[in-house]
Amino acid sequence: MLVLKRKNGEAIQIGDDIELTILAIEGDQVKLGIRAPRQVDIHRKEVYLAIQEENTEASRSTGLIGQLLKQQEK
Incomplete structure (x- = not known):
């Protein structure tokens, strides 16, 4: 981890387009x-972590639904 000290009004530049x-x-x-x-x-x-968790849960349930649909097709 990079640690920088900055004062009020000062900035940090990340790459070409994030400040x-x-x-x-x-x-x-x-x-x-x-x-x-x-x-x-x-x-x-x-x-961000909550969004990641929701996405993980959604992909799990989508995977389960897909498996159920495949079983029904048989």
Whole structure:
């Protein structure tokens, strides 16, 4: 993990098209601004993990439905 120190108003560039800017520091919270192309998905980590879990569960149920349909065809 790369660790960088930034002050209010400073930014971090990721590749050619993603920029993270420190907008405010209030107590133990940091407010970030993220500039990225529209096609780049940006989520809080807990939301991303929940989406991944839902996708995994959906693919499992889709797999089970497919197996049931194949059995019915026989």
